[in-house]
Amino acid sequence: MNTPYQILGVTEQASDAEIKQAYLEKVKHNPPDRDQQRFQQIHRAYETIKDEDSRLRYALFHWPGMEFDELLEHVFKPADRISPLPADEFLKLLSSVSIEQTLAKKIN
Amino acid sequence: MNDIIIGIDLGTTNSEVAIVENGGVTVISEAGKKILPSFVGVDDNGEILVGETARNQYLIYPERTVKSIKRLMGQDARVMMAGQAYTPQEISAVILKRLKAIAEQYVGRPISKAVITVPAYFSDAQRQATREAGQIAGLEVVRMINEPTAAALVYGSGPDEAKRMLVYDLGGGTFDVSVVGVQAGVVEVLSSHGDNHLGGDDFDRQIVEHILEHLRQRGVDIAANSKAMARVNRAAEKAKLLLSDEPYAQIEEEYLLEHQGAPVHLTLELARSAYEDMISDYINATLDATHIALKGAKLTASDIDEIILVGGSTRTPCIRQRLFDEFGFEPSGGVDPDLCVAMGAAMQAAMINGQDIGTVLVDVTPYTYGTSALGYLDGMRYPYQFVPIIHKNSVLPVHKSEAFMTHRDGQRQVDVEIYQGEDPDALNNIKIGEFRVEDLLDVPAGNIITLTLDLDLNGILHVSAREKASGKEKAITINNAISRFAAEELAGAKQRIDGLFGDDGGAETGSAAASPAAAEAGKLIKKAESLFETVSAEDREDMVGLIETISDCLSSGDDAGLREPVERLSDIIYYLES
Numbered sequence: 027m028n029t030p031y032q033i034l035g036v037t038e039q040a041s042d043a044e045i046k047q048a049y050l051e052k053v054k055h056n057p058p059d060r061d062q063q064r065f066q067q068i069h070r071a072y073e074t075i076k077d078e079d080s081r082l083r084y085a086l087f088h089w090p091g092m093e094f095d096e097l098l099e100h101v102f103k104p105a106d107r108i109s110p111l112p113a114d115e116f117l118k119l120l121s122s123v124s125i126e127q128t129l130a131k132k133i134n
Numbered sequence: 135m136n137d138i139i140i141g142i143d144l145g146t147t148n149s150e151v152a153i154v155e156n157g158g159v160t161v162i163s164e165a166g167k168k169i170l171p172s173f174v175g176v177d178d179n180g181e182i183l184v185g186e187t188a189r190n191q192y193l194i195y196p197e198r199t200v201k202s203i204k205r206l207m208g209q210d211a212r213v214m215m216a217g218q219a220y221t222p223q224e225i226s227a228v229i230l231k232r233l234k235a236i237a238e239q240y241v242g243r244p245i246s247k248a249v250i251t252v253p254a255y256f257s258d259a260q261r262q263a264t265r266e267a268g269q270i271a272g273l274e275v276v277r278m279i280n281e282p283t284a285a286a287l288v289y290g291s292g293p294d295e296a297k298r299m300l301v302y303d304l305g306g307g308t309f310d311v312s313v314v315g316v317q318a319g320v321v322e323v324l325s326s327h328g329d330n331h332l333g334g335d336d337f338d339r340q341i342v343e344h345i346l347e348h349l350r351q352r353g354v355d356i357a358a359n360s361k362a363m364a365r366v367n368r369a370a371e372k373a374k375l376l377l378s379d380e381p382y383a384q385i386e387e388e389y390l391l392e393h394q395g396a397p398v399h400l401t402l403e404l405a406r407s408a409y410e411d412m413i414s415d416y417i418n419a420t421l422d423a424t425h426i427a428l429k430g431a432k433l434t435a436s437d438i439d440e441i442i443l444v445g446g447s448t449r450t451p452c453i454r455q456r457l458f459d460e461f462g463f464e465p466s467g468g469v470d471p472d473l474c475v476a477m478g479a480a481m482q483a484a485m486i487n488g489q490d491i492g493t494v495l496v497d498v499t500p501y502t503y504g505t506s507a508l509g510y511l512d513g514m515r516y517p518y519q520f521v522p523i524i525h526k527n528s529v530l531p532v533h534k535s536e537a538f539m540t541h542r543d544g545q546r547q548v549d550v551e552i553y554q555g556e557d558p559d560a561l562n563n564i565k566i567g568e569f570r571v572e573d574l575l576d577v578p579a580g581n582i583i584t585l586t587l588d589l590d591l592n593g594i595l596h597v598s599a600r601e602k603a604s605g606k607e608k609a610i611t612i613n614n615a616i617s618r619f620a621a622e623e624l625a626g627a628k629q630r631i632d633g634l635f636g637d638d639g640g641a642e643t644g645s646a647a648a649s650p651a652a653a654e655a656g657k658l659i660k661k662a663e664s665l666f667e668t669v670s671a672e673d674r675e676d677m678v679g680l681i682e683t684i685s686d687c688l689s690s691g692d693d694a695g696l697r698e699p700v701e702r703l704s705d706i707i708y709y710l711e712s
Binding site for chain 1: 320322530532
């Protein structure tokens with residue numbers, strides 16, 4: 027599973043300008059006319075982390091490896107089947123979220 | 135060697151064709167002229183006329199001549215030409231066929247593929263009509279790109295500096311404005327806005343109205359006299375062009391017509407200031423659209439580094455003045471505003487053909503697409519709330535899904551309606567298609583239906599709805615759903631237009647003289663496609679697979695390879711129909 031940072035080839039500390047530059051470089055080599063899916067993947071990655079707000083949202087609410095349909099499954103699970111997230115799942119989720127670091131950056 | 139793909143600017147008043155060769159872009163000229171007036175006519179001998187000759191005959195035989203057909207594209211309209219009714223697609227096809235011939239003459243071999251530009255603000259129906267015109271003309275439209283985007287490609291492919299451009303494209307019939315970023319060899323459209331029915335033709339009409347009013351004051355009404363009207367139209371256009379350079383224009387037409395036995399001469403002076411007053415509402419509308427585009431890109435006027443003027447109507451001096459007032463600098467004029475779009479189309483064609491032109495294009499949709507659902511409007515329960523799915527200025531191609539739920543227990547069907555627009559009340563937007571998903575599972579309310587919208591690089595929308603629990607799916611391409619042309623009608627139109635040119639084959643004989651097996655296969659494909667609407671997703675998938683195999687055999691002339699897939703496809707059809 028590639029994170030948007032990996033797709034664009036930037037670090038999590040990259041600035042808006044660096045991310046934009048990396049995005050354009052990727053687009054240059056993967057224009058929408060050649061491979062639409064690849065382009066969409068790159069564009070989606072860029073939209074996800076293009077500015078401070080997007081990166082914060084990604085860090086807080088991103089659920090690793092979850093696609094749209096799976097998310098639906100979770101949201102619309104019949105009521106009787108709702109059960110709390112298993113502990114290890116919850117820890118996994120928590121560890122993927124770099125809240126302190128992101129928030130610290132935001133506050134400073 | 136790849137097939138040549140030509141770039142075509144199919145304009146309201148003028149059209150051009152261009153190709154990339156030896157690393158440069160050439161707008162192809164015919165008899166020294168790069169611009170083909172978008173006029174089509176039929177002469178005394180029933181021969182078809184295109185361009186300059188048709189434009190000249192318009193004065194004498196307006197009833198045998200058609201102009202500004204682009205304004206009718208996408209409408210269910212017919213125009214009369216020499217007593218015959220034609221669709222806008224057919225008339226446009228005549229112009230395309232001529233451009234194709236001009237290009238073939240220039241490169242010395244047949245051409246079958248084109249990139250055609252359309253106004254960014256062209257709707258779905260208008261885009262589909264353009265593609266159909268290409269088909270009728272014997273051109274595969276490999277891509278439709280937006281006109282301001284094409285122009286930006288030309289201006290954006292220069293030295294590698296980052297800049298933000300505003301493309302102000304005012305043509306004969308349409309207005310588009312786009313905000314474009316250029317950086318690192320990528321031309322990125324940030325936002326687009328426009329008006330489908332605003333252009334130089336409207337300016338002409340204001341002058342025509344002015345002339346008619348002047349004549350009416352003298353007790354003369356010429357509205358019913360098509361020849362006199364044609365001359366007034368032409369005089370108005372001439373005056374408009376003159377006013378680009380002069381403060382006054384003298385409008386003179388002698389012997390315009392006879393009125394109560396006496397000849398009527400037209401003599402009228404028009405001042406530029408009076409003309410500018412006449413068109414000021416239109417200019418204001420373009421500037422409002424410009425601000426909407428800037429807002430869409432989250433920028434202000436001071437963020438713009440360069441203004442690009444496209445389209446002949448931008449020669450109007452007050453437009454330059456108003457843009458100067460808004461932005462504080464002069465628009466650039468490096469490339470001829472009449473040729474710029476065709477050049478960009480040729481560059482994109484080369485790029486699609488695998489050539490590296492050093493620049494990559496990323497475009498957006500100027501429209502919001504969505505559906506209507508039970509919801510709230512102004513705090514009240516309302517059955518037609520507009521739910522946007524693809525938002526205005528989304529980067530193309532775009533693929534978006536949204537989940538909806540049935541609202542009644544045991545609801546067995548849903549009607550999906552697709553709208554284009556911005557209004558929270560779906561009924562105030564333009565409905566562009568609808569379909570029904572039937573035989574849903576008999577379950578309590580809350581059955582999930584996933585609606586997926588795909589907007590492709592041509593700006594054409596594909597829609598599918600899927601019942602989550604069963605996987606049952608129904609898909610349509612919006613354009614096919616609202617297009618007035620079935621495949622057979624298109625073929626018929628093509629024959630008709632070919633007939634007009636007096637070539638019942640020519641370059642096309644190769645495919646026309648197909649073997650009986652190939653002809654049979656062609657019929658079978660049509661039949662299979664006509665069943666698409668009614669069959670299950672699974673059957674359709676099988677059929678599409680077989681059709682692809684058959685088409686491959688057809689295009690490579692492999693008659694032996696046809697047998698097996700043709701048999702299987704006819705088996706499926708037989709099974710479906712019984």
